[in-house]
Amino acid sequence: MSLFIYEAINEEGKIVVAEINSLNKEEVMAVINQKHLTPIKIELKSDNQKAKKLNSIVLFDRFTYLDRIILIRNLASTIKAGLTLSEALEIMVADNNKKIVRDFLIEAQQGVLNGQALSSIFAKHPKIFSPIFSGMIKAGESSGTLDKSLEELNHHLNREYNLIKKVKAALTYPLVLIIASIAIVIVMLVFVLPKLSKSFTQNNIELPLLTKILIDISHALSFSFLLDAVVVIFIIVFIKYFKKTVVGKKIISYIMFNSPGFKKLIKKVMLVRFSRTLGSLISGSLSISESLNLTAQAVGNERYEAAILKAGEDIKNGAPLSETLKGNPELFPSFLTSLMAVGEKTGTLGNVLKNFSDFYEEDVEGALKDLTTLLEPLLLLFMGLTVGLIALAILMPIYQMVGSFKY
Numbered sequence: 039m040s041l042f043i044y045e046a047i048n049e050e051g052k053i054v055v056a057e058i059n060s061l062n063k064e065e066v067m068a069v070i071n072q073k074h075l076t077p078i079k080i081e082l083k084s085d086n087q088k089a090k091k092l093n094s095i096v097l098f099d100r101f102t103y104l105d106r107i108i109l110i111r112n113l114a115s116t117i118k119a120g121l122t123l124s125e126a127l128e129i130m131v132a133d134n135n136k137k138i139v140r141d142f143l144i145e146a147q148q149g150v151l152n153g154q155a156l157s158s159i160f161a162k163h164p165k166i167f168s169p170i171f172s173g174m175i176k177a178g179e180s181s182g183t184l185d186k187s188l189e190e191l192n193h194h195l196n197r198e199y200n201l202i203k204k205v206k207a208a209l210t211y212p213l214v215l216i217i218a219s220i221a222i223v224i225v226m227l228v229f230v231l232p233k234l235s236k237s238f239t240q241n242n243i244e245l246p247l248l249t250k251i252l253i254d255i256s257h258a259l260s261f262s263f264l265l266d267a268v269v270v271i272f273i274i275v276f277i278k279y280f281k282k283t284v285v286g287k288k289i290i291s292y293i294m295f296n297s298p299g300f301k302k303l304i305k306k307v308m309l310v311r312f313s314r315t316l317g318s319l320i321s322g323s324l325s326i327s328e329s330l331n332l333t334a335q336a337v338g339n340e341r342y343e344a345a346i347l348k349a350g351e352d353i354k355n356g357a358p359l360s361e362t363l364k365g366n367p368e369l370f371p372s373f374l375t376s377l378m379a380v381g382e383k384t385g386t387l388g389n390v391l392k393n394f395s396d397f398y399e400e401d402v403e404g405a406l407k408d409l410t411t412l413l414e415p416l417l418l419l420f421m422g423l424t425v426g427l428i429a430l431a432i433l434m435p436i437y438q439m440v441g442s443f444k445y
Contacts, residue, residue: 040082042066045132046075055132079133099138101166103202107195109139110171114188123184124150142166155179170194170315173332174322181323194318201310201399208406215417219424224259226428231256238435249431291340298412303405308342309374310395310402317391326353326387345369358382 044066046054054075060066063080070077109130116126127147134140142163149159157176160167171191178187235253238245245253259266280286294304315336319329330350334343345366352362360379363370374394381390 042080042082044070044077044080046070046073046077047129048075099136101138101142103195103199105136105139106167106171107192107199109143110188110192110195114185114192117188118185123156156184169332169335170319173319173324173328177319177323183323187322190318190322194314197314197395197399198311201307201402204403204406205307208410212410212413212417215414215421219417219421222421222425223428226425226432227252227256228259231428231432232260234432234436238439241439243435243439246431246434248427249435252428252431287340294339295341300409303402303409304339305369306398306402306405308337308339309370310398312337312342312346313374313391313398314395317388317395319388321388321392326359330359342369359387 040060040062041057042060042063043055043057048054058066058069060069066080067077070080112130112133113126116129117123121129124147127143127150131140131143131147134143146156146159150156155176157172157179160175161169161172174187174191174194175184178184181187231252235256238249281290295301312333316329316333319332320326324332327350330346330353334346334350337343337346345363349359349362353359358379360375360382363378364372364375377390377394378387381387
C-alpha cells in the first residue's frame with residue numbers, strides 16, 4: 039500500500055485535497071468517482087514532497103514568456119468553461135508547481151476574494167506583465183467579456199512569441215560565429231602569445247608593431263583574470279542600464295535605423311508589433327486613445343513610441359488616426375495607413391490591423407533571411423581576417439627567429 043494525495047473538484051465547484059492509502063492510481067480514481075468528485079491531480083505523496091523541495095531550491099526562478107502564455111490560456115479556458123474567476127484561479131493554483139507562478143496565482147486569488155479587480159493585480163507587476171495585460175483584462179472586466187478579452191490576449195501573446203522565436207532562430211548562427219571568433223582570439227592572446235613572447239624576448243627578436251600591440255593586449259588580459267571578470271560584468275551591467283535610459287534608447291534606435299540590413303528588419307518587426315498590439319487592444323474594446331498609449335509602451339522602439347504618442351495627441355483634436363500616421367511615411371508605409379483609413383470608415387480597424395500584422399509577418403521572415411544571408415559571409419570573412427592577423431603577428435617574429443639561427 040502507498041500513500042497517495044489527490045486534488046479534485048466537488049459538486050459545489052470547490053477544490054478538495056485529501057490523502058488515501060491505496061495500491062495504485064486506478065483504485066484512487068475509483069474512490070474519487072464514488073465520492074462524485076472531478077479529479078485534477080493524483081500522485082504519490084513522496085513525489086509531491088520531492089517536487090515541492092525541488093521548487094523551493096530554485097535560485098534563478100523567473101516568469102518566462104511561455105509561463106505568461108500558459109497562464110492566460112488556462113485562465114481563459116476555465117472562465118469560458120463557466121467557472122468564476124476565484125474558482126478558476128483556485129484550480130490553477132492547485133495545478134501549478136512552479137513557485138514564482140504559483141505565488142502570483144495565490145496573490146491573484148486572494149486579491150479577487152478581497153474584491154480587487156484582476157486587472158489591478160496584474161498592474162502591480164509591471165516587470166512581469168506589460169501594460170497590455172492589465173489593459174485588455176480591464177476592458178474585458180468593464181464590458182463583461184473577460185473570457186473573450188483573455189482569448190484575444192492569448193492569441194496576441196502566441197503570435198508575438200512565434201515572432202520572437204523566428205528572430206532568435208535566424209540570428210543564432212551569426213551569434214555563434216561571433217562568439218567563436220571572440221573565443222579564438224582570447225585563447226590565442228591569453229594562452230598562446232604569452233609563451234611565444236618569452237621566446238622572442240630570450241632571442242632578442244625585434245618585434246613588428248602589430249606583434250607588440252598584440253603582446254601588450256595579451257599582458258593586459260593575463261594580468262588578472264579576476265579583474266577581467268569584473269570589467270566584463272561592469273560592461274554588461276552598464277549596457278543593460280544604458281539601454282533603459284532615454285539617451286540610450288535614442289542612440290540604439292538611431293544605430294538600428296541606420297545600419298544596413300538591420301533597418302529593413304527592425305522596421306518590419308516594429309510594424310508587426312504595432313499593428314498586432316493596437317489591433318488586439320481595439321478588438322478587446324479599449325478606446326483608441328488608451329489603445330495607442332498601451333501600444334506605445336509595448337512597441338519597444340523610441341522612434342515608434344514617440345510617433346504613436348504624438349498620434350494619440352492628434353486624435354484627441356479630432357484627426358483620424360490614419361491621417362496622423364501619414365505624417366511619418368518612413369515609419370508607417372502608405373499601404374498600412376490606406377488600410378487603416380478603410381478600417382476607420384467601416385468600423386473594422388481592429389481586424390484590419392490584425393490582418394496586416396499576419397500578412398507582414400511573412401515579410402519579416404523574408405527580411406530575416408536577407409539579413410542572415412548578408413551577415414554569414416561577412417562574419418566568416420571577419421573571423422578569417424582576425425585569425426589571420428593574429429597568425430601573421432605570431433609568424434613574422436618566428437621567421438625572424440628561425441632566420442637568425444646559424445647553421
